[in-house]
Amino acid sequence: MSTKSPKLIVTHTSAPFWNGIAEKRLMLQYDPGTGRYQFFPRPLGLHSTTPLEWRQASGKGTLVAFTLTHFVAPGFEDRVPYLEGVVRLDEGPRIFTALGGTTLQELNVGQRVQIVYGGDGHPFQFCPAPAE
Secondary structure: OOOOOOOOOOOOOOHHHHHHHHOOOOEEEEEOOOOEEEOOOOOOOOOOOOOOEEEEOOOEEEEEEEEEEOOOOOOOHHHOOEEEEEEEEOOOOEEEEEEOOOOHHHOOOOOEEEEEEOOOOOOEEEEEOOOO
16 A cells, blocks of 8 residues: 555535545536536536536446556555556446456456445545446
8 A cells, every 4th residue: 555645636626526525425517407417527517508516426337448557656656557447427427547346357348336435545446336
């Protein structure tokens, strides 16, 4: 486990997302004008000019892509290699995330995953979901 972690950059726009993570809730921006969610947090909606709302997401999704990263990013020096992936959340948006609770050989595109808060030095990561 790394003794130092990367510094989070929290802005006025992203604070509701990071506050949700601290409370073990995945918060996404929602555009009531179009009925669509968006990620990453932005000051304006991607699909309309309707003011955005913050809504709690399920924290579940489908693995779209994954890789075993050998790049030494700040705060991850002693964790190389580590798993990262792209998850399409059940609410629609994709999120780039750390992957945990698994090995490279156990991952599959299309696999169901869910958010896990904390662990391995990450504020959150996605892990394989139990069979539904």
